[in-house]
Amino acid sequence: MADEILRLEGISKHFGGLSALQEVSFSVEGGEALGLVGPNGSGKTTLINVVCGLYTPNAGNIYLEGAKLGKTTPHKLAKSGINRTFQVPQPFASLTVRENVEIAAAHRRGDGMSVVEILDFVNLGKWAGQEAGSLNAAQQKRLDLGRALALNPKVLFVDELGAGLNPAELAEVAAMLRSLLNGGRALVVVEHLMGFLDKLVDRVIVLNAGREIFHGGLRSALDDGEVKRVFLGTVGA
Amino acid sequence: MLDSKGGGKPLAGLLRRKTLLLDLLAVAIPVIGFSFGLNFYSNELLLVYMMVYVALAHGINISYGFTGYLPFGYFGFFGAGAYGATLAILDLHVPALLGMLFGGVAGVLVGLLLLPLFRLRGAYFAIATLAAGEAVADIVANPSLQSITNGPYGENLASVYSSGQIYVAALVFMALALLAVVLVKNSRFGLSLRAIKESEYSAAMAGVNVVQLRSLAWVIAAAIAGVGGAIFGWATTVFYPSAVFDSAISVFAIVFALFGGTGSVWGPTLGTVLLYGLYSAVGLSSPQYFQLIYGLAIVGLILFAPRGLVGFGRAAVRRLSLRRAGANG
Ligand SMILES: Nc1ncnc2c1ncn2[C@@H]1O[C@H](COP(=O)(O)OP(=O)(O)OP(=O)(O)O)[C@@H](O)[C@H]1O
Ligand SMILES: [Mg+2]
Numbered sequence: 001m002a003d004e005i006l007r008l009e010g011i012s013k014h015f016g017g018l019s020a021l022q023e024v025s026f027s028v029e030g031g032e033a034l035g036l037v038g039p040n041g042s043g044k045t046t047l048i049n050v051v052c053g054l055y056t057p058n059a060g061n062i063y064l065e066g067a068k069l070g071k072t073t074p075h076k077l078a079k080s081g082i083n084r085t086f087q088v089p090q091p092f093a094s095l096t097v098r099e100n101v102e103i104a105a106a107h108r109r110g111d112g113m114s115v116v117e118i119l120d121f122v123n124l125g126k127w128a129g130q131e132a133g134s135l136n137a138a139q140q141k142r143l144d145l146g147r148a149l150a151l152n153p154k155v156l157f158v159d160e161l162g163a164g165l166n167p168a169e170l171a172e173v174a175a176m177l178r179s180l181l182n183g184g185r186a187l188v189v190v191e192h193l194m195g196f197l198d199k200l201v202d203r204v205i206v207l208n209a210g211r212e213i214f215h216g217g218l219r220s221a222l223d224d225g226e227v228k229r230v231f232l233g234t235v236g237a
Numbered sequence: 238m239l240d241s242k243g244g245g246k247p248l249a250g251l252l253r254r255k256t257l258l259l260d261l262l263a264v265a266i267p268v269i270g271f272s273f274g275l276n277f278y279s280n281e282l283l284l285v286y287m288m289v290y291v292a293l294a295h296g297i298n299i300s301y302g303f304t305g306y307l308p309f310g311y312f313g314f315f316g317a318g319a320y321g322a323t324l325a326i327l328d329l330h331v332p333a334l335l336g337m338l339f340g341g342v343a344g345v346l347v348g349l350l351l352l353p354l355f356r357l358r359g360a361y362f363a364i365a366t367l368a369a370g371e372a373v374a375d376i377v378a379n380p381s382l383q384s385i386t387n388g389p390y391g392e393n394l395a396s397v398y399s400s401g402q403i404y405v406a407a408l409v410f411m412a413l414a415l416l417a418v419v420l421v422k423n424s425r426f427g428l429s430l431r432a433i434k435e436s437e438y439s440a441a442m443a444g445v446n447v448v449q450l451r452s453l454a455w456v457i458a459a460a461i462a463g464v465g466g467a468i469f470g471w472a473t474t475v476f477y478p479s480a481v482f483d484s485a486i487s488v489f490a491i492v493f494a495l496f497g498g499t500g501s502v503w504g505p506t507l508g509t510v511l512l513y514g515l516y517s518a519v520g521l522s523s524p525q526y527f528q529l530i531y532g533l534a535i536v537g538l539i540l541f542a543p544r545g546l547v548g549f550g551r552a553a554v555r556r557l558s559l560r561r562a563g564a565n566g
Contacts, residue, residue, distance in 0.1 A: 074442055
């Protein structure tokens with residue numbers, strides 16, 4: 001069995017009266033890609049925000065390589081190997097593409113890809129000297145990815161990297177993400193596009209209204225009665 | 238098409254060296270200018286005040302230009318600096334020049350005290366620092382502290398007055414403030430501050446210790462204001478609390494910085510020389526109008542010209558080069 005990288009136990013998060021996450025638990029291993037799916041508003045991004053220190057959970061514990069993460073700050077989490085991309089990309093718009101990655105690379109512990117290698121990997125080498133704000137949305141998402149990779153994360157959360165891409169680009173991004181699993185990294189991939197996930201993940205967690213309603217293989221998720229109902233419900237709505 | 242991989246790196250390095258050179262010129266030219274200032278203009282006190290304001294505007298540059306937090310209470314550091322230096326000179330009997338450093342220390346101490354205000358954002362932060370600045374002023378001017386600060390009756394530094402020393406101190410101080418901005422701007426520290434300003438949380442996820450770096454910028458700005466207040470007090474010789482704890486000082490420094498353009502080394506210097514020059518030429522008879530006008534100017538500049546004069550300059554250069562490219566292509 002591969003080593004467990006990240007484990008969530010009973011994570012809950014409320015916003016006022018709204019339960020965005022209710023007792024969500026799962027773990028990911030090194031070299032594994034886990035899919036996180038669910039209709040709009042089901043709590044996927046909130047889960048990333050909780051694990052990555054933007055929000056404090058109301059209940060539950062998070063373990064990184066078996067060690068419990070106490071109260072900590074986002075920059076410490078980033079340095080200890082947890083990172084993410086953003087559903088709405090968050091580049092440092094007035095900095096160049098290269099500087100965006102350099103800032104993160106400067107805080108890396110241990111070794112990893114160089115800034116140039118990262119820019120090539122996310123296909124932004126050509127734009128290295130440009131202001132990040134001048135990139136299009138898909139490029140900005142790849143820049144988020146590059147910035148996260150600069151810290152050589154042990155576990156990386158990817159929030160809808162495929163949204164708005166054409167099939168050829170999707171295949172490219174899927175291959176890009178798959179190659180990130182080498183070296184024992186764990187990936188948690190939030191995505192609405194099942195075809196994309198199918199190329200990438202072994203297991204999925206399905207969230208609905210903050211609650212985990214399914215956990216298992218992607219194919220069997222698509223055959224699951226409740227999962228079907230939840231997704232058809234939103235498609236029909 | 239340029240080969241980005243082959244050409245990108247040296248080009249970027251060259252660009253960086255070029256901006257560093259321009260930034261160093263933005264230190265050297267004002268310093269040389271003020272060194273010879275007395276040959277052109279005989280009002281020594283006004284030149285000293287102007288140099289102090291150049292430095293203050295650059296303190297605003299570091300705290301607002303690089304972090305986005307607008308400190309309306311900047312005068313609190315300034316006044317604390319004036320009093321810190323005065324007490325060191327009169328009570329601890331340190332030489333006046335050394336006393337200026339005590340002013341910086343006093344500014345830093347007040348700055349550290351106010352660090353918790355960073356939990357607030359935007360206008361709330363700006364207003365809270367204003368209130369804090371007033372609070373420091375009230376404490377210093379309190380009659381019950383008369384034995385230490387002379388309360389509302391002010392201080393007198395006539396015993397250590399030395400116009401030559403004051404001028405040199407102001408010049409060196411301005412040079413150091415400018416150098417500090419060059420260092421911040423061209424360092425990883427400055428890059429991280431700009432990242433924080435764009436997106437605090439993303440900066441943290443890039444590994445940047447947001448609280449630490451922002452506090453450091455704040456403390457540097459407070460030190461500049463403290464020394465500025467000290468030199469101002471020394472040059473003014475006799476001053477009341479209301480003269481050094483004056484919100485107009487914050488307003489001026491902010492307008493000068495914004496008008497010239499924050500985030501650059503030239504901007505706040507140009508802004509100060511132009512606007513303080515204008516104020517001195519026109520406003521001495523009715524300074525209260527200037528405060529009003531400058532107050533309105535802050536609002537207008539933040540809303541409509543956040544990059545100031547330097548921003549207009551850059552935009553003009555860009556438009557010209559675009560037009561040239563268009564004509565060629
Ligand atoms: N900061 C917040 N304050 C209040 N409510 C929030 C906040 N963030 C998220 N929510 C709410 O929590 C719920 C879950 O939102 P979340 O963004 O996690 O959903 P999601 O699964 O990522 O959806 P999508 O597929 O649309 O991205 C939603 O009802 C949302 O409105
Ligand atoms: Mg989401």
